[in-house]
Amino acid sequence: MNLYGNGLVIGKFYPPHAGHRHLIEAAAAESDNVYVIVLGTRFESISRADRAKWLSAEFETHANVRILVQADDCPVDYGSDEIWKAHVEVMRSALQNAGVAKVDAVFTSEMYGYQLADAFNAQHVLVDPDRSEFPVSGTLCRDDLNAAWPHIIEPARQGLATRIIVVGAESTGTTTLTRALMDHYRSRYPTIGDVPEYGRLRTYEKLDELRSLNPGAGVEDLVWTTEDFDLIAKRQNALENAAASQCPLVIADTDSLATVLWERRYMGADSFGAAEAAANLPSRDIYLLTDHEGVDFEDDGIRDGEHIRADMTEWFKEALTAAGHSWVLVSGSHERRLATATTIIDLILEQRSTFTSPPWAKRTTLTGATA
Structure with a gap:
């Protein structure tokens, strides 16, 4: 028997990686139902729909995991009660739209999870806060997609x-x-x-x-x-x-x-x-x-x-x-063909490896490295 009825996981999932998968799996193991809210802004270069699609594919065999998508263009300011309320109400509305009236547990790897759980009158479950089990973050992936590639979930690798x-x-x-x-x-x-x-x-x-x-x-x-x-x-x-x-x-x-x-x-x-x-x-x-x-x-x-x-x-x-x-x-010649090809490929690679973020986006720092 699971400890919780409805579990909640939130995140940008920009892009979704092994740490996210571990967090959602932990929630799924302890909850009857897990609602994962993909929160993205208009200032990011991977669409919310794509991130949700990749997560849905990753968890298609988990009957108790449901992926929700919600736009959240509000600035981030952890010291502002008004800004915090704005974010929480966006999440609450996304859950209500999915027919979820009550959250029993909030699963995060961040200390803000306690505050978020309080907002939903729920239990906070902290999962791998030091990223020791899965030393990866969205920041690390965005900084060096090539190096982080093995840590990105398979459906996202196919899409990216x-x-x-x-x-x-x-x-x-x-x-x-x-x-x-x-x-x-x-x-x-x-x-x-x-x-x-x-x-x-x-x-x-x-x-x-x-x-x-x-x-x-x-x-x-x-x-x-x-x-x-x-x-x-x-x-x-x-x-x-x-x-x-x-x-x-x-x-x-x-x-x-x-x-x-x-x-x-x-x-x-x-x-x-x-x-x-x-x-x-x-x-x-x-x-x-x-x-x-x-x-x-x-x-x-x-x-x-x-x-x-x-x-x-x-x-x-x-x-x-x-x-x-x-x-x-x-x-033309082989040399001309190669030059034409590399010119356009270099531009494509530069574009595809650049991830935009709003100015208030927080960088996650892992132990011993910036990530």
Whole structure:
């Protein structure tokens, strides 16, 4: 039997991390119901909705945890009774809107929790105030997202990762550019993960299977199915998401949207094996489309699309535009392509790693470090 009926957890969750998860889990273990209020201001660069979505995904198996979202643009002044009242009433209204009339326990890792609990006539439960179990804070995450990445909850990592997707027709330099970009950024992002083109790997697998029965078979003898493209698209998504889990920068050599076009190339416009996976892609920051012009076609034994390279480049332009994606056609020499790509990626990384806060935002200091 739980100690409390309704537990309350509040926070910015900017972004949500392992310490937040520990706090909510502690509340869930001692309460029949836990209400988590995501309090965010208009001055922060991650939306309240995203933070709530990530927390909801993290706790989807916890039936007694409910995530609430509430705007709170009131300044913070712990010495002002009037300002304190303003914050409490925002929380109280959020709870009442969710049908919660009474709070039995307030769970925090902060000393202000006693005052907050008093405001709700509830018990205060202090959880890991020294951050000894989980030495992480929102401040630490915002100061150095790369270093804090392992401490951020998995759904937030998927949402916060910067995703650079390199696509293009056959033999247009996509893999060459992808590898060069990974080499370029590896010193800044040493945990960056490889996201290879699974369709190429599947081609080798199918060719090996066919040659085990017919040693003289070639790539032109392969028979593709909608099931193949369903598998390729799902595996491509999985590879990309695995890379996002381990590093805040993802540079992928193709994706499942491209798989849709390869399916069109081999199966015709009425085949939709890859469609489901391509319809559930995480947000992309930019697509780099490698131009076919100025690149010699290299026959590596599994390529057979020289005649359709120009058409496929147009297919990519049409598909990316129709889906509303940001994309850049990279042309010219390898050096020129790399320079174009790094110029835009550097700007994206600067933007994505900058977290805005209102001037009254409090910085959390962990023992032995500012975080």
